Amino acid sequence: MIWQQLQSLAGSYPLALRGLGMTVMLSLVSLVLGTLIGFGLGILRTGGNRLISGAIGAWVDLIRGTPFLVQIFLIFFILPELGVELDAFTAGIIALTNLAACFICEIVVAGIRSVPTGQVEAALASGLSRWQRMRQVVLPQAMRIVLPPLVGQYVLLIKDSSVVSAIGLTDLTRVGWLVVQRVPNGLLVFFLVGVGYFIVCYPLILLARRLEQRMGAAHGEVQI
């Protein structure tokens, strides 16, 4: 019986590959876009303009304070009501990018604020413009703080991409739901789905750990 199920599962591997491809595609596009926008938002958030900074802060709080599933439904079902036609893939990308940008914005803000004031004062005193101070002095130092949690956040976001199956995108999780209808062994099917996510995430987990160790070494932390 288990043998039959395995055979049947093996037959579903093209579907599984498609699902894995969709998950990787969604994650890749939204993480790249989310990182770019997240850095932009983080830089603006720490800038001098109170209105912009406040607006970004409010948006980030809103997104962090609501479930991702609800955000996806709002984008996928409400926007068409307002006359914006979206296919499921675009809606998924928008929702994931927005989520990624908001979390990454917070990480970038924390990194920028960790750079000592004296660094900014030294850059100011030598006549560097705001963008030059950011580009030459603040961001390179903030990156050391930002990088480990950033990669960690990527892992969380890749897993959050499973939520897009709710709007009908055939990602890894949805493939699980489809296959389990043919192969009635939920444990086995979703174990394999889990393995699929793990294969994508594990290299990033290792990378995050290495970055953290390098940071610790650079700061001369006492080994516990």
Added chain:
Amino acid sequence: MTLNLSKNGTGMIEFRGVNKWFGALNVLKDITLSVEPREVVVVCGPSGSGKSTLIRCINGLETIRDGDLVVDGQRLGDPATNMTRLRTEIGFVFQSFNLYPHKTALENVTLAPIHVRKIPRAEAEKAGRELLAKVGLADKVNAYPAQLSGGQQQRVAIARCLGMRPKIMLFDEPTSALDPEMISEVLDVMVAVAEEGMTMMVVTHEMGFARKVAQRVVFMDAGAIVESGTPDEFFSHPKTDRSRAFLSKILRH
């Protein structure tokens, strides 16, 4: 008591009735002071007397509430004054060095010349090497700040300022964070800069430095300039009780 600190209003740095508050605290009280081109002025006084705030106002790291502050002919706070441009003419040396930790000594020195003055990289690096050699660090060109001692870092910081060929150099307790054996190497560099005719304001308690190169010592207490005179006058014949009390404390050891 009135102090005639402003001569004829043609100073490189001109404070006229400057006031500043931190909340309810009047940190600068009616400051009037003129520093002539090529003059070296040492500012001293007890902790919290406003000395650092005074020189931080000159390059706009602090803003003033009222009064006039004119630097190199430009009035601070005036919409016509380009503060970023003015800052390129003013070198500022910090107590805690504030070197960029992710850049080498040479990169610290060449960053602003390349990006602000738009000097070609090769030319800026040549000038940077010469400056580092001048402060005695020719062999540390490619060292990162973390690989340098405090005294060496502060000398790089001075070279970083000199790289912009400023008209004015401001020093905010440049030797206070240093181990005693490193103080003189930094002071030697400062003396050399002073002897080349730089306009300088130096917040320091280094009497030797003041006697050697300062034309004037300004003594501050509780946000006000209490006394001002030549180093000889000030150290040998302080005029006020407050300056006598201060000198007795720093000269006791």
